[in-house]
Amino acid sequence: METLAASDHTSVVSINIFVALLCACIVLGHLLEENRWMNESITALFIGLCTGAVILLVTRGKNSHLLVFSEDLFFIYLLPPIIFNAGFQVKKKQFFRNFITIMMFGAIGTLVSCSIISFGVSKLFKKLGVDSQDIGDYLAIGAIFAATDSVCTLQVLNQDETPLLYSLVFGEGVVNDATSVVLFNAIQGFDISSFDYSIGLHFIGNFIHLFLTSTLLGVFTGLLSAFVIKKLYFGRHSTDREVALMILMAYLSYVLAELFYLSGILTVFFCGIVMSHYTWHNVTESSRITTKHAFATLSFIAELFIFLYVGMDALDIEKWRFVNDSPGTSVAVSSILLCLILIGRAAFVFPLSFLSNLAKKNTNEYITFREQIIIWWAGLMRGAVSMALAYNKFTRAGHTQKKENALMITSTITVVLFSTAVFGLMSQPLIRCLLPPGKVSASVASSENSSPKDSITVPLLGHRVDDSENPRPTSLRLLLTTPTHTVHRYWRKFDDAFMRPVFGGRGFVPYVPGSPIERSTPAL
């Protein structure tokens, strides 16, 4: 009778099931909160798998998923909130203090990992008789499996207890996301068959250019939002307009980057950092609380959605049919990939940690061997980015007819499921074992109040107290001996002298007469 809804009742049914399952994931995740092994991602993955099985039974083996996997859905709607929130909530001081190490892990590490996996795959696949792929395909496989998913580990690590470890794992995850997508696209675009050194140099130049322009675009959009909200004094009329503008500007930075063929992930990540450093301090108190939680919630829902989807898609019968005739090959391919991931990651985590420790004067800042194991472990999981890249490479609109491509898709699914479920399940006990509770990392455990993560409880006037102006005696030596700290100090001076008076920021808003902060309560 209701023609409006009837026009596509099937999609309404899918949306219903999806939304209901998301609710179930949240409730179950909450109930399993105290559990040693489980976390929200794994719960969503299992619920997705069960639902896929039920749908498979109900449709009698014809179908197992509700929506066709769409890269657009993933790259245009689900990924931006996750990465933006990552930038928005990151502890900036830790992040920039370890910037060089993070960049080494994220960029060089991903390249090393990608090379090892590509090389290993090109040698080992031939022995299995799966040799129809060319060098471009092997490199793409390397890029696909170099994309880590550290969400599981981050859910276990505590940002306050182990700030160094957290910022390394987290920062590496973000830079890795960006690097592997950029790498994948670069590989897709280049004509690999006529490879020589000038192309290699061109490739590296391209990569650096992309990295810098993407970052600058993100910083520019973030600063623009801070400037507009500060100058136009939005809090005067409506807190909802501030929040809407922040959401839209953040999203705009991502789609602008996509428009100019840049890395949207990097752009939106740096936009998040700049917004949390400037814009967030220019809005009313309610807007601050709202943006902090609203961004986290959006990111949370997007993450759950992805894991639920990956679980549900794992049983897609169409792809497994191709594998049926040679199950041994499929198992062999997946095992090879898993081994290469383990080796590829070990090959850069331990050497780079050694290099990073060499550069440090203060032994307190060393990355201990236990921490190195955790960093190694944290990057073993493969998630939605790998899936999306594999779908992009080996399918057309979610379908495939070629046997080799189906094999690669099923292997990716196997690796993602196995690594997330098995490695993911083990990460909580492993971390508890390596870092007993209460053992606060010996590295800099300085308080960091300027990120939206924890400054809500600070009273309004307390914002004026700026702890960077009075470095504690212990960190004075650090400031003088290590270059990163010196850069950081000069940055703080520049920030206080020029950036904050223009764009607003912690401690600088109350000085502006009639700024939003003073009127935040009546403006409600």
Next chain:
Amino acid sequence: METLAASDHTSVVSINIFVALLCACIVLGHLLEENRWMNESITALFIGLCTGAVILLVTRGKNSHLLVFSEDLFFIYLLPPIIFNAGFQVKKKQFFRNFITIMMFGAIGTLVSCSIISFGVSKLFKKLGVDSQDIGDYLAIGAIFAATDSVCTLQVLNQDETPLLYSLVFGEGVVNDATSVVLFNAIQGFDISSFDYSIGLHFIGNFIHLFLTSTLLGVFTGLLSAFVIKKLYFGRHSTDREVALMILMAYLSYVLAELFYLSGILTVFFCGIVMSHYTWHNVTESSRITTKHAFATLSFIAELFIFLYVGMDALDIEKWRFVNDSPGTSVAVSSILLCLILIGRAAFVFPLSFLSNLAKKNTNEYITFREQIIIWWAGLMRGAVSMALAYNKFTRAGHTQKKENALMITSTITVVLFSTAVFGLMSQPLIRCLLPPGKVSASVASSENSSPKDSITVPLLGHRVDDSENPRPTSLRLLLTTPTHTVHRYWRKFDDAFMRPVFGGRGFVPYVPGSPIERSTPAL
């Protein structure tokens, strides 16, 4: 080079323009805030029109819009947040106190309006030579133009200064939305050619059944969310999970209603009311602020999006081409429709206000003639619901080939643009003239703290002070003489004795040991 984005670069361009325009609307709307004539909707409409004109010039008259108007987009993604937020922010006491009057205006008024427009159209269109439509089409036109859009007026009215007027206009708008969609679907579904009285009764029975089941579903989902969040004590672990669950449950209520062919609008509206009455009090303080502003922001963005879209779509060349040969007919049809809207609304606002005043013992509660004029005026605008229904009736996937259908679409666009721009522009001066600032309406101006709109500033313990237990002497007579107040009093008793202890609510959360409210600060 970047193949991921290149796969549909056109849609990335569209998204960019749309997001940038939305930002522009917010900034311009903020700058024009003090302006006597403008408001955000009209700004968005004009920006949409200008963009449409620019696109028309750039594509050399081939195209004027970026996205094809999709009912799914409108009914599945844009409408739910607007209606949910309406329910969530409504002043419940005023709403339920005037429940009978609101239902009269919303349900009976819409039926009267629809009948008059249908009748007028069926008589007058024949004289114009536009007589290819059957009786079903005429009734559908009646339903399309009975759907009002009171957003413009609500932006001007002040909920605190004129609570009665605001609740009447607002409540009527929501009930009208629901009624016209239900009516439209009922008309589409029935075989009108064999109309008799039993079908008429069946129709009314259907309507009441739909109304009740939709309301109950919304209330049920809202209560479920309150119960789950209260029992499982979500605030203990994460405020983001609470917010995510509230958003998802609200959306679930809407899609569940669509699944069962009910009225999603009514369901999500009542879900919003129940959530603001129970669930909202069970979550942490941060979640309260977040949900309040996040829902308002989502609704704000969705509204802007619709107005922007309607403006951009108005210049769609394909539909205007059909009209080119007979511009006179098009003008005549639009004028007839506008006149019928004016008459159809006057035909029920003044008589029903008279009836409503008759039923009231207290002259302070009378709807004055000035207020009646404002109520009449507030419902003259036609907006996105009319557009969506017209597209549903007269096009297939946004396109039409029949001349009469194109004429109806262009007439709808003309009516929407004219009424929103001209009537909308005049509404602010009109209201200022009829209700001079400072003249607080003589009707009940009681303080209403229980809605999320304004109870943020109330300290936590203050929630326990429940003003309903001590009715002021002046309202004692009212309670005894008018049935609505008696019902309200019994409801409050029932609510306090049974509902609040189970589902939580204002003043009842602190009594439960270990409830989220006690731990809201440390749980951050």
